[in-house]
Amino acid sequence: MALSPCGNQSAVPTTFLLLGLPGLWETRLGLCALFLLLYLLTLVSNLLLLAVVWVDTHLHVPMYLLLCALATSETCxxxxxxxQMLVALASxxxxxxxxxxxxxxxxLxxxxxxxxxxxxxxxxxxxxAVAVSDPLRYTTRMGHHVCICLVVGCWLGGFIVAGGMCGAIFWMSYCPGQNPLNHFFCDIPPLLAAAQGVTAPSEAAVLLLSLLVLGGSVVAIVASYGSILVAVLKVHGGRSWHRAFATCGAHLTVVVLHFGCASFIYLRPKDRYTLERDCLLSITYAVVTPFLNPLVYSLRNREVHTALHKLLVQRRVEG
Structure with a gap:
């Protein structure tokens, strides 16, 4: 094991100093205002989406229940x-x-x-995929109990994997005292960069778990869209293509945004970590994408538009 450069400070508790991006010092207050605005808009848009689905019983179907679960997860x-990012920027x-x-x-x-x-x-x-390829049995294959099981399974699976990553990261040694992280929050790449001693097992474990999450999810999505493509090819005519794209366009847009940033950040070894690019990508992944997702789904969905209009008219009448 390599000798640690930390020195003899064993009595000093280990802490982490979030440095953000030193190159953005002069614009930090502007960034703080921008991120605060995006954060508030994210909360409002996701809560509004949840309220719309809750109020309109026509939207109590698996597609919108899963969308509500995604909105809740993005908000969390x-x-x-x-x-924490705003505290660092405003200090x-x-x-x-x-x-x-x-x-x-x-x-975690x-x-x-x-x-x-x-x-x-x-x-x-x-x-x-079920909605397009097997519409007659959609309510049977995607009943409410199936939908609830999927959501609970996603939540449990997500935190089990995150617990494994957290264990691998904090199995490594860190210096007593302040460990500087060139980031706005505690994320995997800067923690790997700040670790001391042997880090290869943790890096391998994190890469394997990242591949499991991202690779497994992408494979499942590709398989789903493969079945959609097969179903569409069986039905000739441009209308079937239009309906399939209208059904899946918003989901595809969100998938590209989400997995594009996440893959670039987490599916790389430690020696390819680049401060500015990775920090900005993490901000996009954690701040911008949760803001864009409800907008993408809402702007492309007539049912959400109609339900939102009903909700606003109802509130105005009651007021």
Whole structure:
């Protein structure tokens, strides 16, 4: 095992100093305002989507129940990451200190909800595949009990995998005292970069679990869209293509945004970690994507438009 450069400070508790991006010091307050705005809009849009589905009984179908589960998961991911990010940006020095246990908790929560999002997107792909390829048996194959089992399974699976990643990361040694992290929150790449001693087993474990989550979810989504393509090819005519795209377009857009950023961040070894690019991608993944997802689904969905209009008219009449 390589000797640690930490020195003899065993009595000093281990903490993590979130540095953000030093190159963005002059714009940190502007970034803080921007992220706060996106954070508030994310909360409002996701809560509005949940309210619309709750109020309109026509939307009490598996597609929208899964969408509500995704909105809840994205909101929880934002809650786990963004407040700490705002504290760091708004502080006098543009930094924030997290305790060892606080960093571990943040990584577990953010990782758990991020993994849950991957599994939920795979479940939503299966739902769309059943709707297009086997519409006559859709209510049987995607009943409410099946939908609930899928959601619970996604949540449990997400946090089990995140627990494994968290165990692998914090199995490594960190210096007593402040460990600087060039990031806005406790994420896997900066923690790998800050670790001391032997890190190869943890890196391998994290890469394997990341492949399991991202690769497994992508394979499931590709299989779902393969069955959709086969079903569409059996029905000749442009109308079938249009209906399939209208049914799956929003989901595909969210899948590309989600897995594109996540794969680039987590499916790489430690020696290819680049500060500025990875930090900005993590921000996109944790802040921008949760803001865009409800907009993508809402803007492309007439049923959501109609339900939202009914909800707003109802509130106006009651007021």
């Amino acid at each position: 991911l934002s809650l786990a990451v963004v407040p 006098l020095h543009g930094t924030a200190i997290l305790s060892y246990q606080g960093c571990k908790a943040q990584m 929560l953010s990782g758990g909800w991020a993994c849950t999002n991957c599994f939920l997107l795979a479940a939503m792909g299966y739902d769309r």
